[in-house]
Amino acid sequence: MTGPMQPFPDGTAAPDLSRVEVIAPNFKQRLSGVTSTIVQLVPLQARTVGIATLGPGLPDSLPKLRWWQLADLWRRPASGRKRIWHARRNVEMIGGIVLKSVLRMPLHLVFTSAAQRDHRPFTKWLIRRMEAVIATSARSGSFLEVPHTVIMHGVDLDAFHPARTADDGFAASGLPGKYAVGCFGRVRAQKGTDLFIDAMIALLPDRPDWTAVITGRVTAEHRGFAEELKRRIATAGLQKRILFLGEVPEIKAWYRRVSLYVAPSRNEGFGLTPLEAMASATPVVASDAGAYAEMIVEGETGSVVPAGDGSALTAAIRSYLDDPEMAKAHGENGLAHARTRFPLSREAHEIAQVYNQVWSRGG
Known part of the structure; x- marks a missing residue:
């Protein structure tokens, strides 16, 4: 490092590039898990480092570079470091390589990988050109062939919290039953929505106190899938x-209203929803897709079953539906676990440490 990180006033319409030391590009218009990560992290990071985003699909509350400002990246920031x-x-990654290696802009390249599969040759080539690599879980790191640092995502504990008012209770929803079990996210086979529906069809007839709720978008290509479930x-x-x-409109309230959250994905990148549930004092039954198994403490904050195994999923859900007191206890355990292990501030701090290591190496 050439000096301490300087505070940066976030929310600027067109940030002063002389104070921007980190650029977080977002080259995807549609909301995704990566976009959500940027939206949550950047305001925290902006408290300690000059950071700005670049690209579409991000709220105006974030510091955002304009495309015309890219021409100024040949000049280093006031700190003098890249x-x-x-x-x-x-x-x-491609954009960064072009800016650095083709246009010769003074940049350091860092990449965060959430993928849990063997990377294609081109992706491996791109990753080898990064100066530091972060894996969002030990599992995703196992597919990397370069040195890396594991930094698991955190959850915003101010946004996701236990019930505080009557509106946070399931009764406020006006739906039937005393308890609810929820499955949130896009409705599609990858997310295992059908496995959840099949489990509910098997379990709910004998458990009149429980109602199941599914939230999330149904895109045109998955409309037939959703109609079959209905x-x-x-x-x-x-x-x-x-x-x-x-x-x-407000998914956070639903995490507080349900007494059990189910994440039945067949495959996943990282998957934030179990953390959001635990931060809301709600226990989780999840598949072992994504990083779910690294978040949940089996038998204490929830349960993890093999991805795609409908019978195992149904059995795990049954134990909670038959014992609401256990669900409540595991929800409290999950809240403590989220607060201790997964605060968003911890993720921001560990990423800052990677940045400092890159700057300390110079080059």
């Missing part, structure tokens, strides 16, 4: 107890 280009997708529910006569709510 800026860090922190990519999270292949296209962003047909199964209708055939079982459970239309009033297994409910598709669509995209809800």
Whole structure:
């Protein structure tokens, strides 16, 4: 490092590049897990380092560079050290390589990998050109062939919190039953929505106190999948107890209203929803996709089952539906676990340490 990191006033319409030392590109218009990570992290990072985003699909509350400002990247910031280009997708790694190696801009390249699969040769080539690599879980790190640092995502403990008012209780929803079990996210086979529906069809007829809620968008390509699930529910006569709510305006409240959260994904990158549930004092039954198994403490904050195993998923959910007191206790355990191990501030701090290591190496 050439000096201490300087505070940066976030929210500036067109940030002063002389104070920007880190650029977080976001080259995808549609909301995704990566976009959500940037939206949550940048305001925290902006408290200790000059950071700005670049690209579409981000709220105006974030410090955002304009495309025309790229021409000024040939000049170093006031600190004198090279800026860090922190990519999270292949296209962003490509952009950084072009700026650094083709246009000869003074940049350091950092990449965060959440993928849990063997990378294609081109992706491996891109990763080898990064100066530092972060893996979002030990599992994703196992697919990397370069030195890396594992930094698991954190959760915003101010945004996701236990019930505080009557509006946070399930009764405020006006839906039938005493307890709710939820499954949130895009409705599609990858997310295992069908596994959740099948479990609910098997379990709810004998458990009248429970209602199931599914939230999330149904895109055009998955509309047929969703319609088939609704047909199964209708055939079982459970239309009033297994409910598709669509995209809800305030998903945070639903984490507080449900007594059990289920994350049945067949495959996942990282997957933040179990952390959001635990931060809301809600226990989690999840598949072992993504980083779920690294978040959940088996038998204490929830349960993890093999991805795609509907029978195991149903059995794990059954134990909570039959014992609401256990669900409550595991929810409290999950809250303590999230606060201790997964605060968003911890993630921001550990990323800052990687930045400092890169700057200390210079070059």
